[in-house]
Amino acid sequence: MRWRHSVIWRFAALVFLMQIACVLLALGAVHQFTGRAVDHASREVAIGLRDDIAATYAAAGLSAAGATVRNRIAADPSGNAVILLLAPDGHRIAGNLDRWPAEVGTAGAWHQVSLHWAGTPQGQRRTIGIVGTRFPDGTRLLTGHAVERDMRFSTYLEAALLGAVLLALPLAAGAAWVSAAIIQRRLRVVIDTAAAVETGAMDQRIALNDSGDMFDALGTAINAMLDRITGLVGELRLVTDGLAHDLRSPLTRMRAVLEQALSQSRDEAAIAALERALDEGDTLLRMLDAALSISRAEAGIGRDSFAPVDVAALLYDFQEMYGAVAEERNISIRVDADPGLLIRSHREIFGQVLSNLIDNALKYGGDVITLSARCDGARIIIQVADNGPGIAQERRMEALRRFARLDASRHITGAGLGLSLAAAVARLHDGELTLGDATPGLCVTLAIPALETIEGALTA
Template sequence: MRWRHSVIWRFAALVFLMQIACVLLALGAVHQFTSRSVDQASREVAVALRDDIAATYAAAGIDAAGATVRARIAGDPAGTSVMLLIGPDGRRIAGNLAAWPAGIGWAESWRQIDLARSGQKPRELQTMGIVSTRFPDGTRLLTGHVVENDLRFGGYLEAALIGAVLLAIPLAGGAALLSAAIIRGRLRSIIDTADAVGTGDMQRRILLSGSDDMFDALGEEINAMLDRITALVDEMRLVTDGLAHDLRSPLTRMRAVLDNALRQSRDEEAIAALAKALDEGDTLLRMLDAALLISRAEAGIGRDNFVAVDVAALLRDFQDMYGALAEDRGVTIRVDAADGLLIRSHREIFGQVLSNLIDNALKYGGDMITLSAWRDGDAVCVTVTDNGPGIAEERRIEALRRFARLDASRHIAGAGLGLSLAAAVAHLHGGTLTLGDAAPGLRVTLTLPADTAQSPPLA
């Protein structure tokens, strides 16, 4: 399970376990303290009775000690005291026990035992804590205190503690989940910002809570980094726009001069050289336009002009547009797309991508090109598939780089920007581009977010 490896959920589990451990330790300490306090109090009562009667015995003899026992019993209406005085001859002198309990020694410091007091109706065993003493002449004294109620209180206390633990479990679980949710919320803001920036929204920034904690410190650092990146992108955009403008003008003038020279020339060799120079000039202009378009797409420029586009209608338009050229080359173009598939796109840029992909298929593919589209959840998948030699899996990443020309295609005219442009436009749309094996051939798949708005589509 993935949650087992999640730092957030491990932190939540740690919070839960720490809270339960604290509750158990606190309740355990309360239980131990209460139990020991009750036990100590009962023992002190029994010892105080013993010392009082023993002092009377030492001062006035056994008869006075017996009178003290009887007076103590009479003065204990609750009946919680236990006393028994046995003479040297084994005769019962006084007390509320009928006889010396079996198994009780003559010198017990503290012991709990179940006994029944004489005169009690009905006779029932009660748990008592007792101490016993034997005087030098053989007289024996047993004193104690009934701890039945104390033990019952201890049972109630244990039940209450168990209930407290059971109550603490959901509370600790709730606190752990709340802690995890707070951390997830803070991290979600950072993740959403990074995702927005990754899709081209360079103005998105992390909102700070003002708590000056480590999350705010991280957010400040990331915001500063994004400010620097945005500045660099803006600078690059200015440079590329200026470069494109500066290069396009002399190239356009050069092409005009070459075209004029071509019309005026009568020498066949000169005409061929001028025509080749014109082709190279057109290639340079196309490369410049494509590189500029890629830079703009990667920078997120163009989203403001997104409209609803009917993918199936657009694919059929390109089938008609390239039909004659494909027929001349012995290639069949087929469309397999259901109606009603809408995406929000910059129609001209997306059309340029499809045009480049179809050009690549015509140049490097076989005799069949399939333009297809289908709905996949919240996305629309658009593919251009050919039955040519394709691209080896280990070289597909290389094929997506700018100006990449694989060895097999170097003899064919081109700029090596078609797939790079497709990847950049997919990024502009918040989608992805993947290269796959059509067995045989290459399958280029653009996965783009579907348009759920009800605006009228453009073909």
């Protein structure tokens, strides 16, 4: 359920809920407005009837008021008017009600009640708004207006709005989806650019649309950062190339001087010291080569010279190359590789990785080294496994760091760069390196994209 924590999903949900909330608020407002409008209109009609009849009563008396009531009822063919005029003694003077409703007082208060009156089908009751009035001599007047039809119209209107709410649900969901898709599309440009840069395409930049929005501001900031990183990588290349030239020459001259001194020396102690110095010089040169190779691999240098490489053939070549050394140490090297597995690589760079991994297995492993390769979907899985003591799981990340030397291996000559170089070259190939358990021993796994997958992506 990781999608629940997605910011884009939350934004889409917010858009959806806000639109539904707006529709519901509109529905509530219409309900309140129509209800009040109907109530106000019926009240105005009832009060108008009351005032008209009261004025006639005040001017001409009870009989004239009764005549006015009868005229009003006759002039209302729709039968919406409700009028009742009672004499002070309680008998009915005129009107279309048989009796005074018990729930209606005479203080001029407004009521909505359900009643049956003359002109209404037998057994049917209708909702009316009504007001009762008592004159000073005890005469009572009841005037009202049926609100049933107006309320029915309000009900129809609310039903229509409810249908609009149901229609708004898919529309709101579509609007939320479109909004999320727009954001995802803008962010996808950033993600794709970052992924391309991660693989070494340092010339990739985020396309801007000059809208001036926050996405454009983000793209501008990232492009500026990439320009800075590209400049630093260029400077790194210059520094590493200069370092290789400046250090390799004096180290080579030092080695030549040591070899000359070794050939001229006759003292056994001096010879032993010179041999140790030569070994240290060779180690220093190898460390320099490995460190430069790691820096170049992490900077993406060498990718332009990649070509198809047959993995099985490469593993058999290394089995033959290290066979004599392994035999001297009573170690056997086995190859278990499926034929026809191709990756796009630089044979010398990838060969250096395999050489370092096999060399580590010869130094720290047991008496069996297995080189294997198989296809796993879109990737080629290449493994170098041994049956030695291996590396504890909690220390495997430490073993991948540059110049990392675990305690058990400090008495053995080495620079601690073999696994770091292998990891850097794996990233150069858009792959990954992992350390696992060979039960017993260490299993180093390289997962590299297959050649068919790479070519398919390039074609697409």
